[in-house]
Amino acid sequence: MSCSQCFENPPNLSSTCGVGTVQDFGGLQTYITGSLDSKLAIILLSDIFGYEAPNLRKVADKYAESGFLVVVPDFFYGDPVIDFNDPNFDLKSWLEVHSTDKGYEDAKAVIAALKSKEVSAIGAGGFCWGGMVLMKLASSTDLHAAVVLHPGSITEDEVDDVKIHIAILGAEFDQWSPPEKLKQFGEKLSAKSEFDSYVKIFPGVAHGWTVKYNADDESAVKSAEESHLDMLNWFTKYVK
Numbered sequence: 001m002s003c004s005q006c007f008e009n010p011p012n013l014s015s016t017c018g019v020g021t022v023q024d025f026g027g028l029q030t031y032i033t034g035s036l037d038s039k040l041a042i043i044l045l046s047d048i049f050g051y052e053a054p055n056l057r058k059v060a061d062k063y064a065e066s067g068f069l070v071v072v073p074d075f076f077y078g079d080p081v082i083d084f085n086d087p088n089f090d091l092k093s094w095l096e097v098h099s100t101d102k103g104y105e106d107a108k109a110v111i112a113a114l115k116s117k118e119v120s121a122i123g124a125g126g127f128c129w130g131g132m133v134l135m136k137l138a139s140s141t142d143l144h145a146a147v148v149l150h151p152g153s154i155t156e157d158e159v160d161d162v163k164i165h166i167a168i169l170g171a172e173f174d175q176w177s178p179p180e181k182l183k184q185f186g187e188k189l190s191a192k193s194e195f196d197s198y199v200k201i202f203p204g205v206a207h208g209w210t211v212k213y214n215a216d217d218e219s220a221v222k223s224a225e226e227s228h229l230d231m232l233n234w235f236t237k238y239v240k
Contacts, residue, residue: 018057020064026113028106031057031072034064039120040239041069043110045103045130047211050080055211056127059228066232068239069119073110075103075133103133111142123239125231127211128152128176138162145238147231150207152176159185162192165238168199169227173206196238202227 015022020033031051042063046056051072060070076098083089107124114122123145126134131151138146139161146166148154153176166189170182179201186199202209202223210227213220 026110038069045126047128
């Protein structure tokens with residue numbers, strides 16, 4: 001992962017933002033919001049900036065208001081990307097420690113923890129790095145539905161292996177996942193009748209727009225909120 005767009009507009013991380021609590025869950029520190037008695041759960045898989053991003057937690061809290069138990073795990077074990085321009089930061093080393101394969105194994109543990117609480121249906125949304133992890137998870141039926149948002153590099157093989165209802169939300173300007181590529185993936189997915197799928201490209205936005213938007217930019221906020229609503233509608237339809 002070396003796309004410069006991944007590192008633009010970094011959020012100001014905060015351990016205290018949101019109305020939920022941070023607890024150990026599935027072996028990871030996890031932001032948890034919503035009713036612990038809910039039988040419907042959503043996992044949000046963050047981008048490289050991690051689970052303390054305020055806009056990500058806003059999404060989690062919003063979905064919790066709709067009746068879901070929402071968990072946002074810290075897949076980076078307290079080591080998110082803070083400053084890509086820091087001369088002491090080595091991206092290659094960071095990615096070796098925080099690979100998507102490791103994220104996949106950790107996410108499986110979170111899914112198991114939810115099932116141990118007798119949760120009956122689970123959906124997941126993945127952003128950038130988290131979207132790549134989610135594509136791996138979508139190859140099994142442990143989840144009921146997935147929404148992948150401006151993912152990093154995903155492959156045709158991963159698309160071919162999808163087994164669950166999946167939506168992919170992409171940006172008009174995305175170096176990692178350009179619209180043409182995502183539309184091709186959408187055609188492959190739509191050829192499968194055993195699950196529902198769709199791809200939507202948002203005009204005028206760039207990679208990361210769903211969680212790294214400028215709150216003072218009315219147009220950016222509107223596009224982000226539209227993507228959040230699309231994701232919520234997908235979960236409402238299939239996580240039940």
